[in-house]
Amino acid sequence: MSYRLEMNAMTAKDSLSSISRERFSPGEPLTLVGVCLDEDTWLLLKAFAERAPLALRENFDKYQVAENDSVAEWIGKPAPNICLIDFDKDRRSATIVAEKIHASAPETAIFAVSTHSQPELIIQSMRSGCSEYLVKPIDREQILNAVARVAGRRKEKKETYKAQVIAFVGAKGGCGVTTLVTQLGALLAKSYSRKTLIIDLHPDMGDAALYLRLTKYNYHSFELLENTDRLDAEFLQSFILQHSSGLDVIPAPEAVEPAHTIPSSAIGHTFDFLSSRYEFVLVDLPPVLTAESLEVIRYCDQLYVITIAEVAAVRNVVRQLDYFHRKEISEDRIRVVLNLRNGLS
Secondary structure (H helix, E strand, O other): OOOOOOOOHHHHHHHOOOOOHHHOOOOOOEEEEEEOOOHHHHHHHHHHHOOOOEEEEEEEOOOOOOOOOOHHHHHOOOOOOEEEEEOOOOHHHHHHHHHHHHHHOOOOEEEEEEOOOOHHHHHHHHHOOOOEEEEOOOOHHHHHHHHHHHHHHHHHOOOOOOOEEEEEEEOOOOOOHHHHHHHHHHHHHHOOOOOEEEEEOOOOOOOHHHHOOOOOOOOOHHHHHOOHHHOOHHHHHOOOEEOOOOOEEEOOOOOOOOOOOOOHHHHHHHHHHHHOOOOEEEEEOOOOOOHHHHHHHHHOOEEEEEEOOOHHHHHHHHHHHHHHHHOOOOHHHEEEEEOOOOOOO
């Protein structure tokens, strides 16, 4: 329940005396910056920081919107864990700032702060990269819970797993990549009890989930990549389809969708998180190489190029290998697999 903050520094401190450090993981405090926050909100944060492991850096009094300005230098290095942006003074500038911070520092959780609570405004802020929307006057439980979620996500990054990330791409459509990936994933999960994930990165109409008879789902892989600031165990679970073998799957979009533009930093952040939770991450890539595919290939430990015994497919392998060489992808990580099928084996 919200209330209007009308107190001096001392009473604000007293009202937060019940905040428990047990809500946060031990270790280094979370860092926070503000953008154009009003005095009452900044006062509340100062009082909050005295009772919780939170280090306030600065409350910027102007929106940073110039094209040539470096967001990383502006908000500070290393990037803060949390950035609160006031959307009331200039909603357009606030939106631009949120988008720029989200693109350049995807690990920073962005909180929108506003007196307005219309659904369309909340959705607009979420699309700009905000993971929380705090309505003024901010309730202390609001900020406590929001900050605790960020602390929880940071704690989850300390998992002991470090997955092998293996990408698979076909020389052309019909080379059997998805069949190979799904069968290998099920084998690793069931026969070898290895914690394994398949992520289908076809931009539309991928078939990995279908091949495993997992046909009911609400979210897809590109929506995960577009929401790295919200990435924690609970959020990831909403994308996971579980196969009877024990294999986890993140499906591709089910239908044709507008092109997705994913920052390279978001891909690295997502795969860092997935790698911390699995032993194997198998990536089903489309045969037409995209900017997102190239970033995944740069990240992965191994790349398997799957071909069949057809002239067009073999010719495409040569083209792909030349492309990888020009993009400085190490040859040591690339393997070419000839898929002998239709009785040829």
